[in-house]
Amino acid sequence: MSATKAFDELSSIDASNVVRCARALLRRPLLREGAPDGDLLPMIYRQRAALHEVFSSLLGYRLVVERRFARLYKAGPGADATRGEPGLTPRGYAYLALTLATLTGIGRQVLLSRLVIDVRAAAVEAGVPVVDDPADRRALTAALRHLVALGVISETEGTVTATDSTAEALITIDTDLLGQLPAGPIGTSAGPAELVESAAQAGPRSVEHVVRRRLVEDPVVLYADLPAEQREWLLKNFGVESRLLERFFGLVTEVRSEGVVVSDPEDYLTDTLFPGTGTVARVALLALPRLLECGEPRESDGRHPVTWDDLTEVCGELIESYPAAWSRQATEEPAELVRSVADLLRRLGVLRGEAADGTATTGEDHGELTWWLSPAAHRWLPEPDATPVPGREPEPAPAPEPPGLSLFDDLEEDGSR
Amino acid sequence: MTAPDHEADVLRAGVAGTEAESASSAQALDDVRADQQRLRLFAYLSAREHRTYLAIMRLFTSTLLADLSIGEVTAALAAAEREGRIDPGESELDTVVERLKQLRLWGNLVLGRRETIAASIAEFQHGSVRYQVSKLAVRVQRDVDALLRVPEGAREVSRELLPAIERGLGEIGSALSAAVAAESAEPGSKRARRTRERLAEHVTTVFLQHAELAATVRDFYAYLGEVVTRHHLAPDEISGFRNLLVEYIQMVVEDVLRHTETIAGSLAGLAGVRGELIRLLGPADQLGTEVERARGRTAADWQELTDWFVDAPGRPSQVAALREATARAIGSLLASVKRATSGSGLLPGRRGELLKLARWFDEAEPPEAHRIYAAAFGLYSARHLLPAPDYDSDNHDVPWRDGPVQDVTVSVRSRGDRGARGRTSRVLDDPMTEESLLAEAREEDARRGAAVAELASAGDRLADTRLSGEALSVLCELLTLAMAQRDSSDDPGSALDPVHRLRVTIRPEAGTHTRISSSAGTLTLTDAVLDVHGDGAIPAEATR
Numbered sequence: 001m002s003a004t005k006a007f008d009e010l011s012s013i014d015a016s017n018v019v020r021c022a023r024a025l026l027r028r029p030l031l032r033e034g035a036p037d038g039d040l041l042p043m044i045y046r047q048r049a050a051l052h053e054v055f056s057s058l059l060g061y062r063l064v065v066e067r068r069f070a071r072l073y074k075a076g077p078g079a080d081a082t083r084g085e086p087g088l089t090p091r092g093y094a095y096l097a098l099t100l101a102t103l104t105g106i107g108r109q110v111l112l113s114r115l116v117i118d119v120r121a122a123a124v125e126a127g128v129p130v131v132d133d134p135a136d137r138r139a140l141t142a143a144l145r146h147l148v149a150l151g152v153i154s155e156t157e158g159t160v161t162a163t164d165s166t167a168e169a170l171i172t173i174d175t176d177l178l179g180q181l182p183a184g185p186i187g188t189s190a191g192p193a194e195l196v197e198s199a200a201q202a203g204p205r206s207v208e209h210v211v212r213r214r215l216v217e218d219p220v221v222l223y224a225d226l227p228a229e230q231r232e233w234l235l236k237n238f239g240v241e242s243r244l245l246e247r248f249f250g251l252v253t254e255v256r257s258e259g260v261v262v263s264d265p266e267d268y269l270t271d272t273l274f275p276g277t278g279t280v281a282r283v284a285l286l287a288l289p290r291l292l293e294c295g296e297p298r299e300s301d302g303r304h305p306v307t308w309d310d311l312t313e314v315c316g317e318l319i320e321s322y323p324a325a326w327s328r329q330a331t332e333e334p335a336e337l338v339r340s341v342a343d344l345l346r347r348l349g350v351l352r353g354e355a356a357d358g359t360a361t362t363g364e365d366h367g368e369l370t371w372w373l374s375p376a377a378h379r380w381l382p383e384p385d386a387t388p389v390p391g392r393e394p395e396p397a398p399a400p401e402p403p404g405l406s407l408f409d410d411l412e413e414d415g416s417r
Numbered sequence: 418m419t420a421p422d423h424e425a426d427v428l429r430a431g432v433a434g435t436e437a438e439s440a441s442s443a444q445a446l447d448d449v450r451a452d453q454q455r456l457r458l459f460a461y462l463s464a465r466e467h468r469t470y471l472a473i474m475r476l477f478t479s480t481l482l483a484d485l486s487i488g489e490v491t492a493a494l495a496a497a498e499r500e501g502r503i504d505p506g507e508s509e510l511d512t513v514v515e516r517l518k519q520l521r522l523w524g525n526l527v528l529g530r531r532e533t534i535a536a537s538i539a540e541f542q543h544g545s546v547r548y549q550v551s552k553l554a555v556r557v558q559r560d561v562d563a564l565l566r567v568p569e570g571a572r573e574v575s576r577e578l579l580p581a582i583e584r585g586l587g588e589i590g591s592a593l594s595a596a597v598a599a600e601s602a603e604p605g606s607k608r609a610r611r612t613r614e615r616l617a618e619h620v621t622t623v624f625l626q627h628a629e630l631a632a633t634v635r636d637f638y639a640y641l642g643e644v645v646t647r648h649h650l651a652p653d654e655i656s657g658f659r660n661l662l663v664e665y666i667q668m669v670v671e672d673v674l675r676h677t678e679t680i681a682g683s684l685a686g687l688a689g690v691r692g693e694l695i696r697l698l699g700p701a702d703q704l705g706t707e708v709e710r711a712r713g714r715t716a717a718d719w720q721e722l723t724d725w726f727v728d729a730p731g732r733p734s735q736v737a738a739l740r741e742a743t744a745r746a747i748g749s750l751l752a753s754v755k756r757a758t759s760g761s762g763l764l765p766g767r768r769g770e771l772l773k774l775a776r777w778f779d780e781a782e783p784p785e786a787h788r789i790y791a792a793a794f795g796l797y798s799a800r801h802l803l804p805a806p807d808y809d810s811d812n813h814d815v816p817w818r819d820g821p822v823q824d825v826t827v828s829v830r831s832r833g834d835r836g837a838r839g840r841t842s843r844v845l846d847d848p849m850t851e852e853s854l855l856a857e858a859r860e861e862d863a864r865r866g867a868a869v870a871e872l873a874s875a876g877d878r879l880a881d882t883r884l885s886g887e888a889l890s891v892l893c894e895l896l897t898l899a900m901a902q903r904d905s906s907d908d909p910g911s912a913l914d915p916v917h918r919l920r921v922t923i924r925p926e927a928g929t930h931t932r933i934s935s936s937a938g939t940l941t942l943t944d945a946v947l948d949v950h951g952d953g954a955i956p957a958e959a960t961r
Binding site: 100 | 748749767768769770771772773774775776777778779780781782783784785786787788789790791792793794795796797798799800801802803804805806811812813814815816817818820822823824825826827828829830
């Protein structure tokens with residue numbers, strides 16, 4: 001790999017350090033002191049040359065490394081709507097942008113009241129209507145809290161959460177971090193759709209970068225979802241890519257005829273742990289084999305059709321089969337549980353809603369959409385560690401079961417171990 | 418207008434405040450009307466034909482005591498129309514008459530004396546009226562012209578006035594004492610009048626200088642405020658700011674601070690004799706009460722001047738405000754210059770982008786907003802599925818449904834999260850192999866146990882018993898160990914199976930042959946005797 005000369009010349013210890021830093025940056029693109037993984041900053045600074053090279057040549061990403069922070073400028077994720085901040089509403093996002101706009105001209109410190117006044121003034125300037133009601137204040141507070149979490153602002157005195165108490169909060173602004181926040185081509189885009197599209201565009205070695213970015217960032221990449229050119233490239237190169245992902249990012253590929261799943265053996269490089277321990281994650285995992293049986297996969301991409309009713313039914317059965325296993329909230333509001341399960345599977349790229357015209361959509365109108373399960377859902381074989389409560393049909397054995405396992409299953413259920 | 422304000426007004430105007438409460442509110446209403454009337458003086462500026470109106474008003478304000486007939490105005494406008502300063506047709510007589518009437522309606526012009534000498538009957542009929550400009554309209558027009566002339570950039574602060582003010586205040590002090598001395602020596606004398614006039618001269622000068630200084634400072638900081646809150650800085654602006662910053666602002670503030678102390682001292686001195694001073698400057702008897710006095714003739718003027726330079730409790734002076742504003746401005750300017758030149762930091766030009774972004778966000782549906790956020794900020798984490806596959810799991814020809822799967826044990830026993838996530842360990846938790854190995858070991862154990870039991874039960878009757886192959890091999894194993902224990906072939910030796918507590922002892926005994934027959938063959942020991950001791954319970958334990 002001539003493109004990564006500096007990396008190739010590193011000793012094995014340094015190379016593994018670079019890999020570790022690269023993984024931290026992929027996990028947290030804005031890494032700062034005092035934040036999780038912030039203790040890696042000295043090492044990132046030391047290895048910045050190799051890291052620059054790795055990111056720019058392999059992914060076409062820009063990397064800014066300073067002693068106090070490191071920023072990896074990722075490209076946009078395109079049509080994926082699950083990469084935002086779950087806590088922010090459109091109004092919250094609007095306040096985030098307005099606050100950033102206001103902070104650009106404010107200097108180092110500002111009183112919270114002044115900041116809020118300026119943000120509202122900026123809102124008027126931007127044409128965003130301001131109504132001073134609790135919902136609006138919540139949105140603003142959520143935006144400010146998000147900025148605190150990013151480290152762009154900090155509360156020197158008081159706190160941003162107490163916006164309507166009389167104690168005045170003093171906000172300190174990290175202007176360096178502030179300047180590193182916007183990454184996409186906002187200025188040159190005429191509209192939001194164009195921004196989303198152009199942010200996801202890659203540079204000169206476009207096909208290679210685009211596909212590799214998807215492998216590195218996305219949980220499931222199906223060949224059928226890629227444009228013809230990218231699909232051909234990936235089909236030709238998946239062997240090389242496997243080795244490359246492992247060497248530079250410590251990631252392991254799982255290649256099947258429908259596509260590629262990339263995983264991290266150390267369970268680090270993801271913001272959504274799945275399989276997970278929460279009620280939603282466990283229900284989602286146990287539901288997969290049943291859901292996959294609901295319909296035969298379609299020819300084009302191997303996705304299995306499911307209906308919202310299937311989801312509801314399977315989740316309902318699981319709730320009844322293992323009454324002690326789930327959180328009270330889930331058992332009391334099964335509809336909410338189904339929605340959460342669907343959302344989780346969508347985040348993981350395992351479930352996709354399609355509108356009537358066949359385009360992938362992120363619409364919220366669950367009943368109207370056609371739902372498709374990715375073939376990658378077959379990769380797990382969930383095994384409950386207890387038998388379902390009697391009085392119900394036991395769960396049918398999950399689909400393709402290697403014969404050797406039945407011995408162990410029997411032993412397990414007999415309690416002989 | 419609130420009642421106290423109104424009362425103050427009444428007192429200030431020197432009118433006896435004897436009106437009833439109802440009268441005062443009526444008065445307030447009148448004031449509002451009067452204000453409205455005055456504000457109509459500005460109406461011509463926003464009228465459609467404002468160029469004509471401006472030309473007319475300039476004509477009237479260009480000379481002192483302008484008193485113009487319609488004919489004269491028309492002639493002047495004809496010249497302006499030829500030069501293109503006003504729209505074509507605006508200098509026609511009828512139009513001019515119309516414009517002048519309108520201006521009179523707004524209050525900018527007042528009727529002058531009626532012209533009786535007309536060049537023609539037509540002129541007499543049309544334009545027998547002469548117009549003059551009203552006092553307030555002159556003020557408005559002067560401000561308008563000044564405003565139109567002002568360039569966009571910063572206004573130079575008249576710093577040089579500071580030493581002049583400082584000196585002037587000192588001279589007021591000495592002039593005042595001279596005037597007081599002359600007055601007490603010879604009231605009404607020529608000398609007393611002269612000293613009073615000198616005093617008035619100094620006072621007026623100081624107030625004019627201060628008014629100019631305050632205006633320039635205010636203008637300069639207004640400009641500065643505009644600059645520091647603006648964020649589209651061009652490179653040449655930035656270099657300009659550096660001069661503005663390090664040289665000019667610093668200079669202004671230093672000058673102001675240097676002179677403030679002396680000025681404040683002089684003002685404090687004059688504060689004690691302010692009553693005397695104002696008395697000497699005298700009431701403007703000859704002008705009546707409805708008069709706008711020159712600056713410095715009332716206590717309020719002096720208070721204002723003092724407040725500009727000297728801090729009062731709870732009310733910082735303008736000098737303090739200046740100092741504070743400067744610190745703020747320098748901070749902001751430094752920040753903008755640093756941002757713009759260092760390359761890091763949010764470019765000031767991004768403010769516009771971010772405002773645009775805010776609008777997009779606000780108009781978007783939630784999924785769209787998430788997409789925009791991810792695209793605009795790129796702060797999302799990489800996301801992958803767990804657990805990682807085996808290294809050999811690339812099966813490109815196999816679909817997922819047929820490929821190897823990841824076993825995941827999901828805890829459904831309780832709400833707790835015991836062992837639900839992650840892969841099952843391949844080595845430690847491979848139940849099949851573990852089970853088969855265990856079974857193998859158990860079987861092995863059982864076979865050995867049976868063999869030992871057989872040997873033990875044979876015991877003394879070893880020679881008469883036909884052993885199984887297993888038992889013989891156990892015997893041979895122990896025999897080997899026993900023989901290895903001996904120092905020489907003449908010593909006895911023994912070996913113990915530690916699990917089954919079976920002891921085998923071999924003793925040399927010349928001439929004795931021990932024959933042990935088994936299904937696997939016959940073992941013959943020459944010149945040796947073999948003892949096997951075992952505990953009957955052991956075999957049972959061994960087979961468990």
